[in-house]
Amino acid sequence: MKMCPFVTELKVLVSELQTLVALSEPDQVFPLAQRVLEKTGQLDISMDIEEEELIIMETLGVNLWNCATTHLLETSFINNCMNETRATLYHIGYRMLSEAYKCIMDKDIDVLFQLSEMAIFAGSQYTACQQYTHAKELLESANQKLRFQTSTNERQLFPTSEQLCQFQTDLMMAFVELAARQSQWKEVQVLLRKMDETMFIQAETPRQKISLLFYYYFKTATEFVDKKEWDHTLHWTLSFCSSTNDYLQMEEHVLTRLAQIICVALEGRNRDILGGAHTHKLLEIVDGCFKNSRTAFEFHCVKLMILLAGSQSLSSPLELAFLIWRKFWILLLKKIVNFYEGIVHTGLPSHTLGGKTKRCLDSQESSQSDAHFQQLYLFKIYIISEWIFRQNDMDDQLPQNESTIKMILEEMYLVKSRLTDEGLWCCLMILWSVGDTFFEKEKYSCALPWYKQIRSFGLTSLKEDIDLLVLARKLSTCCIRLGDLNNAAIYIETSISDSGVTTTALDYLLLLEITIALKDSEKAGQYLDLLFHAQGFTTEILMSSAYLCHKNENGELLQKILDHAFDISGEYMTQEAFKLHLMTLLRWTIRFCVHTKPGSDIKSIGLLVNKNAIVKYMDKAASYCVSLTGAMSSELKNAKEWVLRTGWNLGLQFYGMDHDAEGAMLFAATSKIICLDIHQGVLENQYMPCLFACMVCRLYSPSFNQLNESERITMSNEILSLIKKLSDMQPEKTFDSIVALIQVQCYATLNMFDNALDIFTHYGERLGQSVTLHTLEVFERLAGTILQCETCPQTVATPILKMVSCVLQQQDGQDNKIVEKWAKWNRMYVSLAMIHQNKEEVFNYITQLLASLSNADGIPYPQREIHYLVIITWNEGMIRCHNSDANQGEQWCRLAHDLLSHLDASHNAIKDQINRAFRHLGKSIET
Numbered sequence: 001m002k003m004c005p006f007v008t009e010l011k012v013l014v015s016e017l018q019t020l021v022a023l024s025e026p027d028q029v030f031p032l033a034q035r036v037l038e039k040t041g042q043l044d045i046s047m048d049i050e051e052e053e054l055i056i057m058e059t060l061g062v063n064l065w066n067c068a069t070t071h072l073l074e075t076s077f078i079n080n081c082m083n084e085t086r087a088t089l090y091h092i093g094y095r096m097l098s099e100a101y102k103c104i105m106d107k108d109i110d111v112l113f114q115l116s117e118m119a120i121f122a123g124s125q126y127t128a129c130q131q132y133t134h135a136k137e138l139l140e141s142a143n144q145k146l147r148f149q150t151s152t153n154e155r156q157l158f159p160t161s162e163q164l165c166q167f168q169t170d171l172m173m174a175f176v177e178l179a180a181r182q183s184q185w186k187e188v189q190v191l192l193r194k195m196d197e198t199m200f201i202q203a204e205t206p207r208q209k210i211s212l213l214f215y216y217y218f219k220t221a222t223e224f225v226d227k228k229e230w231d232h233t234l235h236w237t238l239s240f241c242s243s244t245n246d247y248l249q250m251e252e253h254v255l256t257r258l259a260q261i262i263c264v265a266l267e268g269r270n271r272d273i274l275g276g277a278h279t280h281k282l283l284e285i286v287d288g289c290f291k292n293s294r295t296a297f298e299f300h301c302v303k304l305m306i307l308l309a310g311s312q313s314l315s316s317p318l319e320l321a322f323l324i325w326r327k328f329w330i331l332l333l334k335k336i337v338n339f340y341e342g343i344v345h346t347g348l349p350s351h352t353l354g355g356k357t358k359r360c361l362d363s364q365e366s367s368q369s370d371a372h373f374q375q376l377y378l379f380k381i382y383i384i385s386e387w388i389f390r391q392n393d394m395d396d397q398l399p400q401n402e403s404t405i406k407m408i409l410e411e412m413y414l415v416k417s418r419l420t421d422e423g424l425w426c427c428l429m430i431l432w433s434v435g436d437t438f439f440e441k442e443k444y445s446c447a448l449p450w451y452k453q454i455r456s457f458g459l460t461s462l463k464e465d466i467d468l469l470v471l472a473r474k475l476s477t478c479c480i481r482l483g484d485l486n487n488a489a490i491y492i493e494t495s496i497s498d499s500g501v502t503t504t505a506l507d508y509l510l511l512l513e514i515t516i517a518l519k520d521s522e523k524a525g526q527y528l529d530l531l532f533h534a535q536g537f538t539t540e541i542l543m544s545s546a547y548l549c550h551k552n553e554n555g556e557l558l559q560k561i562l563d564h565a566f567d568i569s570g571e572y573m574t575q576e577a578f579k580l581h582l583m584t585l586l587r588w589t590i591r592f593c594v595h596t597k598p599g600s601d602i603k604s605i606g607l608l609v610n611k612n613a614i615v616k617y618m619d620k621a622a623s624y625c626v627s628l629t630g631a632m633s634s635e636l637k638n639a640k641e642w643v644l645r646t647g648w649n650l651g652l653q654f655y656g657m658d659h660d661a662e663g664a665m666l667f668a669a670t671s672k673i674i675c676l677d678i679h680q681g682v683l684e685n686q687y688m689p690c691l692f693a694c695m696v697c698r699l700y701s702p703s704f705n706q707l708n709e710s711e712r713i714t715m716s717n718e719i720l721s722l723i724k725k726l727s728d729m730q731p732e733k734t735f736d737s738i739v740a741l742i743q744v745q746c747y748a749t750l751n752m753f754d755n756a757l758d759i760f761t762h763y764g765e766r767l768g769q770s771v772t773l774h775t776l777e778v779f780e781r782l783a784g785t786i787l788q789c790e791t792c793p794q795t796v797a798t799p800i801l802k803m804v805s806c807v808l809q810q811q812d813g814q815d816n817k818i819v820e821k822w823a824k825w826n827r828m829y830v831s832l833a834m835i836h837q838n839k840e841e842v843f844n845y846i847t848q849l850l851a852s853l854s855n856a857d858g859i860p861y862p863q864r865e866i867h868y869l870v871i872i873t874w875n876e877g878m879i880r881c882h883n884s885d886a887n888q889g890e891q892w893c894r895l896a897h898d899l900l901s902h903l904d905a906s907h908n909a910i911k912d913q914i915n916r917a918f919r920h921l922g923k924s925i926e927t
Contacts, residue, residue, distance in 0.1 A: 007053045014060045033088040040095040054100045061096030087125035094118045116142045127178045185235050192243035230268035241285045255289035259302045282306045374423045381427045385434045409457045444478040451475045469495045476510050489514045505534040505541045516552045539578045555592030562589045583639035586621050615665045618647045622669040644673045699745045716746035737778040744782050748789050753796045756786050794836045801829035823865040870899045
């Protein structure tokens, strides 16, 4: 049977999808699943699918559904799309099974029921991963099947009425959850009310029905709590209780559970103020829950929490609630503390009065009346503090709240005789915790009055017990954030000056921040020195101080921090975090050395005068990179690459600004890192030219000549060793010229002239017939490097000069520049040979030169050079004649005479003189 192309393609895609799921390939499963889902969407379009193909569709749908259930576990898929992937696979399976069973759904109620359940389940899966469009599609599909079943009496009914009720309830609760997840709370109330009114839930009594509803309520509420979705928890509770009053018929422990969920949600909202309508509704719900148990301590606690979360207009009900609570439950304070700690029933986290407060209450040994007074006073402090905190969102309330806090502490001072020291301490800790909460929320203007009043009270009453330095740090931080820098400095400096106080690195970090903000760089530098050696100093504190300097554009202090980081780097060679911190510090520092301000355009301002700092830190950074051992993380490799690239680019910038010495030093630093790669045998081709450029700059920079002999020898040996390693790595022929230049310079520096001559000769031999202007210039440069050395022996210089002349003679004889160079090198050879008494060689050399000039047609040999050769040969001939060597003298003079024919008319005077002298010399020789 030939299969439909659509089914064939779908079969292949599903098979591939199952394979990827089995192999746990999450990054590939989800995109393919979406593609298959889109493909199955075409099943709604009428197409001719054979019965055998429908069987295949059924098999594929069942397999894919089971695959999602058995394979897609959280341990298999660690990325965030796991739940959505699983829901998508369920969706595909449902669509394929719906297509396979579409012809029998109206005949087989079990199939219809099974598909409906699958639609509800898959829709709920989509709701959980916030894919609401797909969720609604599936739930509507299930609802359509329900309507299809109940629309005619001719259809077969569900097997049992209980099964139908369960189906209806599950579907409606799925719709409720979908609406709740989208914060459609009015829709939630409508749906819940519909469930209550239409009696979807199969129950013998209303009590059983509301029990089942409560089950769904607690299930969804617990999910919201687990996900810390506090607003959803409250809205869900309000919607549930607004849709029915039957919940009031439940047992006391169930209603207590409801109240506890309200408490947990209120506490989880982090003291955000409730709207008036919600506050009143919650009070109404709690009042109804505890209608028959007004003396239950849970009732008063929940009511207090709701009122504390309410608006300022509820201050009178709050005071009344507190008075009622105090009247009945002073002796149960410890139990209430336990309730706030989440010990009763829920096991869920809730607000606490703090461990110290509880220990204080548990250890009271004073008189019964004082004990009761202290317990009551502690709770009063807690309630007032909470109330002020909750009303502190508006700035115009700050003066009023500060005066209230002051009043609390003044009252505490008056009643402290009835409180133990630990009781006083607990009161202060309650107030301190409120300040800390503001502090953590970065509401520093709100936190400051709490800390100020606590400090004032602590200095007079509990100076030995309260940590004034910790409080001073908080005060200073608040002042810094509010711009009150002078007071910030006073608080912390006053505290650290107190004898017996152990100052930590954090204290000096605060002082550093203050002095930097005050533009007092000298004092900031002093605090920085103290910070480096203070107790508690860590690399994180080092980076915090560096960030302060970087943020405030203080490059000098940043250099000081980087110097210290390099000094202590040996202690942290095994810590990856420190290595990355140091590289970050280096980047910040170099940018300040280069730019006027971070982010400035380097092309517009060039390099600043701080050249020495740039060279110093880039060299240190390169040495540090070389010192790193072991495997490097990708982040550290990137940092090393940054040092290499930055050193190279800054070196080029220096050369472009005629700072050759600094440029050479940066190239030397860069070469350290490149050489590190060579030692590891992993040099990339892109760095080969950089390395050769670094070598050339080191050898030919002005700084090389400033080195003493020993330093030059050491550098030359290092470079020759490096060249040897490069040759083992088979560098490209492109670098032959550079390699020859570097080797010759090094050998010349080491007075190894035979080796230099070998390199020179080898280079000349390789030129052959393929001489270019570039290679010719290199060849001359090689010769010049050797010949310029004062210690170069004549046995090396002479062959070099002859080889250069020979190579030039072979070039284009009509090129004036080439001929000029040839003549220059000829003169150098002749002069050197004459000085060293190699006169027979000179005679033969000039004779050959004359032959070349005579045989060639119009070589533009410079007239001044021919004139020079005429004078040299004539003088040598005359000297020999006067020394009774007439035969040799006559040969030299004849050579000079023959050269005259190549002089132009501008030299007629010298030509006439030599012609007359030569005729006279001939007559003299004959006689």
